Amino acid sequence: MCPPPAAPGAIVVGTFPLESGEWIAPHAHTHHQLAWTRGGVLGVGIGDAYWVLPPTRALWIPAGTRHSTGATRGALLHGLYFPPERCAIDWPDPTPVVVDGLLAHLIAHLSRDDLPEDARLRAEAVAVDLLRPLPTTPIDVPYPVDxxxxxxxxxxxxxxxxxxxxxxxxxxxxxxxxxxxxxxxxxxxxxxxxxxxxxxxxxxxxxxxxxxxxxxxxxxxxxxxxxxxxxxxxxxxxxxxxxxxxxxxxxxxxxx
The missing domain is CATH 1.10.10.60 (Homeodomain-like)
Known part of the structure; x- marks a missing residue:
């Protein structure tokens, strides 16, 4: 899966419906990604680590990180894509963040394709400012070889x-x-x-x-x-x- 065509601002938003049990094959992006679902429950697997994301959580996935994404219950995946060269956030590891009502509204706002460039840039600046890392640990389940x-x-x-x-x-x-x-x-x-x-x-x-x-x-x-x-x-x-x-x-x- 690749990010959608570039928007006027630094953040590109893609929306992908996922059925319950549907998984996108492991892949990586040249952009940083913030994975979030407005409804349902999203799962993200990175190596042996696994995150479960209800609508109150999103996961920051650094550029180049191979990951698989799926839904444990029907979900509408919103992927926010950040070009590394234009992004102030440089978290090196997958990082969960809180999604409150304001951030959820901004993600929906940035999904519009009719925003004037100045309005998009203002919304992007606020959205980035709202991203705060959570001190949570993924639950690793290493799969054996023997x-x-x-x-x-x-x-x-x-x-x-x-x-x-x-x-x-x-x-x-x-x-x-x-x-x-x-x-x-x-x-x-x-x-x-x-x-x-x-x-x-x-x-x-x-x-x-x-x-x-x-x-x-x-x-x-x-x-x-x-x-x-x-x-x-x-x-x-x-x-x-x-x-x-x-x-x-x-x-x-x-x-x-």
């Missing part, structure tokens, strides 16, 4: 609530618990428990962003109680799901 470890990983990605422990998985692939422990750590850089926690939390994020109750999401991804899920999320990410996503999910959604 076929034996991959078999276990695939089982957990298919069913994050799979209750089987390390020893049962080891028997299923014909190795000892000790061997699988060593293989998992050497292949993914994480222990089995650490990797499974990340896989479960990553599976939970789209469900939370869509507004499902925490109690239901916790069970779906393998936690017995909402409190154990929230504790794991805070321990891993450093904040609550609601703050991570810019919602009050865990406050409003504990019950059914």
């Amino acid at each position: 076929d034996r470890v991959r078999a276990v990983a695939d089982a957990l990605l298919t069913d994050p609530a799979d209750p089987r422990g390390l020893e049962v998985h080891a028997r299923a692939i014909g190795v000892s618990r000790r061997t699988l422990t060593r293989l998992f750590t050497s292949d993914t850089g994480m222990t089995f428990d650490h990797w499974r926690t990340h896989a479960r939390l990553r599976a939970a994020l789209p469900l939370l962003a869509e507004g499902h109750p925490v109690s239901r999401v916790a069970r779906t991804v393998g936690y017995a109680t909402p409190s154990s899920f929230l504790a794991a999320f805070r321990r891993t990410v450093g904040t609550s799901p609601g703050r991570y996503l810019g919602t009050s999910t865990e406050e409003a959604g504990r019950g059914e």
Whole structure:
């Protein structure tokens, strides 16, 4: 996917509808990109890192960064493209930002193709000034190379609530618990428990962003109680799901 033809100002806005489950193949841009959706839930994968973006969040993707973009629920992707040579922002890494009502309005405003050049330039200046980085961490789920470890990983990605422990998985692939422990750590850089926690939390994020109750999401991804899920999320990410996503999910959604 390439940015649309250049506009009079420094920012070009492209709009791309995405169906639920639809993903754009990995690609990179010569421009910096800000990926945002007005509705639905957007997902962005960069290497082993994965971001879930409800309408309250956008992701800054530096020029040249290979990424894939998709929708976990039908979304209208707005891509803002910034020529590096004309952009005051030089964040070197993918960076989430808050999208409040004013920024959302400006993105819609900049999507118009009938703006006078002076009005566009003023709106662009305000939009750039509103971009503030969020101190959040993506949830990495390194995909293994070893076929034996991959078999276990695939089982957990298919069913994050799979209750089987390390020893049962080891028997299923014909190795000892000790061997699988060593293989998992050497292949993914994480222990089995650490990797499974990340896989479960990553599976939970789209469900939370869509507004499902925490109690239901916790069970779906393998936690017995909402409190154990929230504790794991805070321990891993450093904040609550609601703050991570810019919602009050865990406050409003504990019950059914």
